[in-house]
Amino acid sequence: MGGIEVASATLAEQYVEKGHDVTVISSTPNVSPKHNFPFEVVWHPSPLELVRLVLGHDVVHQYNPSLRTLWAPMVCQRPVVCTVATWVRDSSGRRRLRDSVKLRALSRCNTVAISNAVADHLGQNDIPVIYPSFRAGQFPNVPSSPERSPSIVFVGRLVADKGVSDLLSALSLLPEGRSIPVSIIGDGPEAEALKGQTLHLGLENVSFLGAIHEPHRLMSIMAQHSVMAIPSKWNEPFGIVGLEALRAGCVPVISSEGGLSEAVGDFGIPFSNGSIEQLCTSLEAALSVPPPDPAAIALHLEQFTPEREANAYLNIMAALIGRNES
Structure with a gap:
């Protein structure tokens, strides 16, 4: 798995350990079915299935913005936390049309950046920073x-x-x-x-x-x-x-x-x-x-421990769910 996939799996495992029901949605097909995750994984859902999944959960956490799926919690009016894990621009530093659309979408989300450098790049006010975790225990x-x-x-x-x-x-x-x-x-x-x-x-x-x-x-x-x-x-x-x-x-x-x-x-x-x-x-x-x-x-x-990272996100989600229910 790549960096974003590993980061997503680490957080999902932490959420499960802390007693939450977690479903991970992947926009790619399952090319290697031999996984043993402690959470449900839905591979490449249809738009209708995506809406059903979003409506069945209290909050959505998207790790790095993807327009292919970010529309669903917005349409369903579900609280969404979106972690920005890289620059919203192309390799030459230019912002393409889809980058501008992403930034517009992020302005309507509860955006989190993985570093102050990324937060400054986004150009929004008061974006919280939650550093990625490091699994020191595996070394x-x-x-x-x-x-x-x-x-x-x-x-x-x-x-x-x-x-x-x-x-x-x-x-x-x-x-x-x-x-x-x-x-x-x-x-x-x-x-x-x-x-x-x-x-x-x-x-x-x-x-x-x-x-x-x-x-x-x-x-x-x-x-x-x-x-x-x-x-x-x-x-x-x-x-x-x-x-x-x-x-x-x-x-x-x-x-x-x-x-x-x-x-x-x-x-x-x-x-x-x-x-x-x-x-x-x-x-x-x-x-x-x-x-x-x-x-x-x-x-x-x-x-940079996984537990500290997960707790920081869960605090944000708890506040969003409380606000949504009031």
Whole structure:
């Protein structure tokens, strides 16, 4: 499942644990029927079935606005909470007609943003921010290891927006960059081009490990590195990977625009998106600092627990239901 699907499933599980009846509606057909969710899932409902489902529930929570389904609670006059999890614009930064329609619809919803960066982007007043949750429990505890040798890890899709090409270019500018151990975890359409760039730049110690889906193995590999590079060219709306970096005891080097800085707080070392020179400087700084304090990290990560996220949404929903019944 992708990020929005995982976030939706996490919240639905929390709502069930807290005693609520939950139905999850997916606008896509069920291509893998072997699921064992603790809630009902309705796949690709017809418009009539969608209306029936909405009328059978007290409140609707849509995680990221979709015009294909958002019309139903509005027509049925059911309270709706809509979480905006990314930018309402195209990849070039332009707002298309459907983006304008989404924003108009959101102005009639109880909108929540996943970061202050997204809330500011929406241009509405007083949009509450509820940070996405991080399932720290699925990762093993990482012992403090101040003896980690300087090394860098990247975790993510190998696509142009994630900035791995910039990372390789920045490494070539570091005095020790050609020999420093670097692990690239992930796969994607840029993989072969990035491997070619690595050879061209003479980076001797870069390993492409492919995608790793097993949490314990992923955390074990991340925890062997002192720095995690998150060199996104685009503005990340938030950045769960930054929380994973902290859980692994890495110093995060982050692009400064967007919501990544909200995820990692004061633990991150920022650079301007797309600036290879600044990325090089930030990597050099990160490689020379001690690992973040485990107690401080644990305190920071408490902001991002599934229970805290779910309670924040349930408080909003309870107020809406009470208002609707009065």
